[in-house]
Amino acid sequence: MTELFTGAITMGSLVIALFFLRFWRDSRDRFFLYFALSFFIEGVHRLYSALHDAGGEDSPLHYLIRLLAYGLILWAILEKNLPKARARK
Template sequence: MSPTTHSFITGVIAALYGVAGLFFLSFWRRTRDGLFVAFALAFGLLALSQTLLALAGLEREEQSWVYLIRLLAFLLIIAGIVRKNLEGRRR
């Protein structure tokens, strides 16, 4: 795959992550549920990660420091789900 094609696809993925983050943010505005804010922040971090990959020209993300941003995003999702489940047990 050419570097231009790789950068284009990475940019499209970053934009879609951003759209998903805005989608969850709109749900949070309506419900004020913390799970939606966790997902919105996580997708924002995933968009940032993809953007940095495209700008830095890194083709193997698993071998770069950018992978840590992606790891943080998934940890946010896990924390949001665990918090939501613990909250449901208390009620």
């Protein structure tokens, strides 16, 4: 049953990444690109974890990969809300 849920989460993450990639292609807004990369990293990580159960989910490498993925989301939100530097004349 665990494999079923892992496969569903993997598929969902990769499909969401494709949606965000399409939104990025249409708007060229880096916000969507960062979200697409984050979900792609998460999907590939889940797939790798399911195929190669090396040490379980509590190894530091798993946490660092997730930290990278969630850090991309946080950076996208921060970058979107930071004031833009005005061009000097």
